[in-house]
Amino acid sequence: xxxxxxxxxxxxxxxxxxxxxxxxxxxxxxxxxxxxxxxxxxxxxxxxxxxxxxxxxxxxxxxxxxxxxxxxxxxxxxxxxxxxxxxxxxxxxxxxxxxxxxxxxxxxxxxxxxxxxxxxxxxxxxxxxxxxxxxxxxxxxxxxxxxxxxxxxxxxxxxxxxxxxxxxxxxxxxxxxxxxxxxxxxxxxxxxxxxxxxxxxxxxxxxxxxxxxxxxxxxxxxxxxxxxxxxxxxxxxxxxxxxxxxxxxxxxxxxxxxxxxxxxxxxxxxxxxxxxxxxxxxxxxxxxxxxxxxxxxxxxxxxxxxxxxxxxxxxxxxxxxxxxxxxxxxxxxxxxxxxxxxxxxxxxxxxxxxxxxxxxxxxxxxxxxxxxxxxxxxxxxxxxxxxxxxxxxxxxxxxxxxxxxxxxx
Numbered sequence: 001x002x003x004x005x006x007x008x009x010x011x012x013x014x015x016x017x018x019x020x021x022x023x024x025x026x027x028x029x030x031x032x033x034x035x036x037x038x039x040x041x042x043x044x045x046x047x048x049x050x051x052x053x054x055x056x057x058x059x060x061x062x063x064x065x066x067x068x069x070x071x072x073x074x075x076x077x078x079x080x081x082x083x084x085x086x087x088x089x090x091x092x093x094x095x096x097x098x099x100x101x102x103x104x105x106x107x108x109x110x111x112x113x114x115x116x117x118x119x120x121x122x123x124x125x126x127x128x129x130x131x132x133x134x135x136x137x138x139x140x141x142x143x144x145x146x147x148x149x150x151x152x153x154x155x156x157x158x159x160x161x162x163x164x165x166x167x168x169x170x171x172x173x174x175x176x177x178x179x180x181x182x183x184x185x186x187x188x189x190x191x192x193x194x195x196x197x198x199x200x201x202x203x204x205x206x207x208x209x210x211x212x213x214x215x216x217x218x219x220x221x222x223x224x225x226x227x228x229x230x231x232x233x234x235x236x237x238x239x240x241x242x243x244x245x246x247x248x249x250x251x252x253x254x255x256x257x258x259x260x261x262x263x264x265x266x267x268x269x270x271x272x273x274x275x276x277x278x279x280x281x282x283x284x285x286x287x288x289x290x291x292x293x294x295x296x297x298x299x300x301x302x303x304x305x306x307x308x309x310x311x312x313x314x315x316x317x318x319x320x321x322x323x324x325x326x327x328x329x330x331x332x333x334x335x336x337x338x339x340x341x342x343x344x345x346x347x348x349x350x351x352x353x354x355x356x357x358x359x360x361x362x363x364x365x366x367x368x369x370x371x372x373x374x375x376x377x378x379x380x381x382x383x384x385x386x387x388x389x390x391x392x393x394x395x396x397x398x399x400x401x402x403x404x405x406x407x408x409x
Contacts (some may be wrong), residue, residue, distance in 0.1 A: 001019070003323050004067070004319065004323050004326055005326055006294065006323070006329055007144055007326075008155060008323050008326035008327040008329075009219050009330060010328055011299060011303065011323075012025065012327060012330050012334075017352075019231070020298075021295060021298045021299055021302055023265075024291065024294060024295040024298065025295045025299070025331065027286075027291055027295070027333075028289075028291050028292035028295050029331055029338070030335075031147070031253070031285075031288035031289070031291055031292070031335070031366055032285070032288070032292070032331065032332055032334075032335025032336065032339065032383060032387065033291075033309065033334075033335045033339040033342060034053055034288075034339065035281070035282075035284065035285035035335070035383065036285075036289055036335055036336050036338070036339025036340060036342075036343070036379060036380075036383050037342040037343040037346065038281050038284075038285075039278060039281050039379040040090035040340065040343035040371075040375060040379050040381070041343055041346060041347070041369070041378065041385070042277050042278055042281055043274065043278060043372070043375040043378075043379070044343075044347060044369045044370055044371050044372075044375065045367055045368070045369055046270065046273070046274035046277070046396075047303055047369070047370040047371070047372055047375070048258065048367065048368030048369040048370045049270065049368055050267065050270050050274075051354055051368070051370050052368045059125060059126050059127060059129050059200055060125060060127060060130065060200040060202070060204050061259055061262045061263070062094070062124050062125050062230035062231055062232060062259075062305050063124075063231055063233040063253045063258065063259060064230055064231040064233060064239075064242070064256055064257065064259075065228050065229070065230050065231070065256070065257045065262055066228060066230075066246060066250070066254055066256050067227075067228050067254065067255050068253060068254060068255075069253050069255050069387055070253065071100075071339070072227060072347050073097070073222055073225035073226065073227055074225060074226065074254075075224055075226075075251070075274065076154070076229070076250070076268065076292065077094070077225065081093070081095075082248055083249045084229070084246060084249055084250075086115065086243060087245040087246065087249075088237075088238075088241070088242075088245075089233055089234050089236070089237030089238060089241065089242045089293070090195060090231055090233060090237070090242065091232045091233065091234050091242040092120055092123050092124050092231075092232045092235075092261045093120065093124065093228045093230065093231050093232070094117060094118050094120040094121040094123070094124040094125070095117075095118050095119070095213060095226045095228075095229055095240065096116060096121065096213065096226060096228050096229075097111055097115070097116045097213055097216050097217055097220070097225070097226045097227045097228075098114060098115040098116065098208075098216070098218045098227050098228075099113065099171065099216070099219075099227075099298070100112070100113050100191060101113065101114045101169050101170060101171050101219075102169070102170040102171075102398040103156060103168070103169060103172065103209065104153070104167070104168045105156040105157070105165065105166075105167045106157065106215060108155075108156050108157055108220075110152065110272055112149075112152050112206075112207050112209060112321065113207050113208055113209075114169050114192075114208075114209050114210075114211065114216055114218070114219070115208050115211075116183055116209045116210075116211060116213035116214070116215065116216025116217060117138070117208070117210055117211075117212070117213055118212075118213050119169060121210075121230070122136060123232065124232040125193060125229065125232075127147070127198060127210070130198040130199055130200050131147060131148060131197070131198050132196075132197050132198065132199050133160050133196055133197040133198045134147070134160040134161075134194070134195050134196025135196050136195070136196055136197075136198075137195040137196070138210070138212040138213075139212040139214075139215075143193060143213060143284055144166075144191060144192045144209035144211055144230065145192065145193050145194075145195040145211065145212075146167070146192040146193070146194060146195060146209050146210055146212075147194075147195060147197065147198045147209075147210050147318045148160075148167070148194055148196075148197055148198070148201075148208070148209045148210075149191075149197075149198060149199070149204055149205035149206055149207060149208050149209070150198065150199040150205045151198050151205040151209070152205065152206050152207065152209065153194070153197045155206075156163050158192040158194050159194075160195065160196055161321050162194075166191035166193045166194075167191070167192045167193070167194060167209065168189055168190075169189060169190050169191075169192055169209070169219065170187050170188075170189045170293050171187060171188050171189065171219050171220055172186060172187050173186055173187060173188060173221075183332075185395070188217050188219055188220075189219070189313075190215050190216075190218070191239050192211050192215070193197060193207060198210075205289040207222075210353045213226075216363075218320075220353075222266075235338055238257060240314055242256075243252075243256050275303075282382055282386075285383065286386055287369040287388065289325050289389070289390040290390070291387050292328065292331055292332075292387065292390045293390050293393060293394060294392075295331075296324055296327060296328055296331075296390070296391060296394035296395075297394045297397060298393050299327065299402070300324060300392070300398045301321050302313060303398075304401050307320055308399060309402060311321075311401070312401050317399040318399070320399050320401070321395040321396065321398055321399040321400050322395070322406055323398065324391060324394050324395040324398045325388075325391045325392075327391070327394070327396045328387055328388065328391025328394070329384075329387060329388065330389060331366065331387065332383060332384055332387025332388070332390075332391075333371060333384075333387075335383070335387075336379075336380055336383050339383075340376065340380075344371075347369055347371055350366065350367065350369050354366030354367075
């Protein structure tokens with residue numbers, strides 16, 4: 001095996017009689033290098049976007065959310081609330097209620113969702129860290145205040161400094177829900193004065209107005225029911241144990257979603273896009289690998305005399321083939337190593353200097369990027385398999401070379 005490796009290494013690094021073969025061989029190395037770097041960087045950019053958007057939603061989404069498995073609302077008594085708070089790993093809970101509604105501000109109307117939260121909501125989600133204008137205030141002197149998503153605020157042309165004009169929230173009565181086009185007296189409404197504008201750079205920005213839970217419960221006539229319990233967990237919590245404890249208290253009619261599950265649809269779409277892009281780049285690399293097939297094939301033709309001599313010395317067909325398989329693996333291995341170094345260098349440039357910028361108007365100035373060690377393993381295996389497959393045909397051809405030099409001339 002060592003002798004086979006030494007021969008393959010000499011064929012790769014040694015001076016070849018035909019300069020064209022040498023050029024084609026190193027073009028193959030460059031192709032593998034660029035393909036490897038591109039695969040790593042593609043995965044890293046998607047990792048960056050995933051972490052960025054998930055991190056932004058962390059200020060809006062709790063660590064865990066408890067929802068009814070059927071219907072939109074459920075009841076919970078004080079004893080159950082106390083028991084949930086005492087579960088090991090739970091630092092705090094917040095009761096919330098939300099519903100789709102119609103907002104009106106100075107004759108401008110938009111559909112959205114109103115979310116009523118209790119006094120613990122800010123502790124559970126850190127929503128106040130997302131306030132861009134104004135302050136997080138929900139109730140003062142029996143007057144309803146609320147914070148509104150930036151995109152929704154823009155569409156309604158809201159002035160959060162205007163202490164006189166409220167946002168009027170309309171909700172169809174329970175018997176006429178769905179008849180927003182025929183308001184008349186078939187709706188209930190409340191006034192909410194905008195106290196601030198929040199932004200989490202997600203769909204929540206165009207959807208939500210957050211205010212106190214009492215006013216929303218009264219608006220939708222659900223004063224004894226809630227939509228969800230939002231939970232803040234400690235860093236060392238045991239998620240399975242927390243889920244089991246909650247089920248023992250509330251029963252089986254509930255589902256519990258962690259941060260990933262709350263953004264499951266978005267993350268699944270992101271993952272699909274990530275791996276489709278990966279496969280497209282991998283397919284391109286497969287096409288580039290045809291160049292390696294050509295260089296190895298030409299090398300076999302050039303080294304017929306060497307192969308014949310090795311056969312005369314007792315080398316078997318399997319050993320001859322292994323030389324050129326090793327040659328292909330060396331070309332692939334060198335490409336993987338250099339490609340990985342190139343990817344790390346470009347990662348450093350992008351991370352520290354924002355090499356590739358994003359057009360104005362986005363939340364960041366340059367493409368986010370994040371490396372994961374598993375991506376290196378996946379890319380290395382994928383590129384290695386392509387290199388191995390590209391080496392099969394030339395190595396098979398090498399095994400057919402006769403030990404008699406004159407016969408091949």
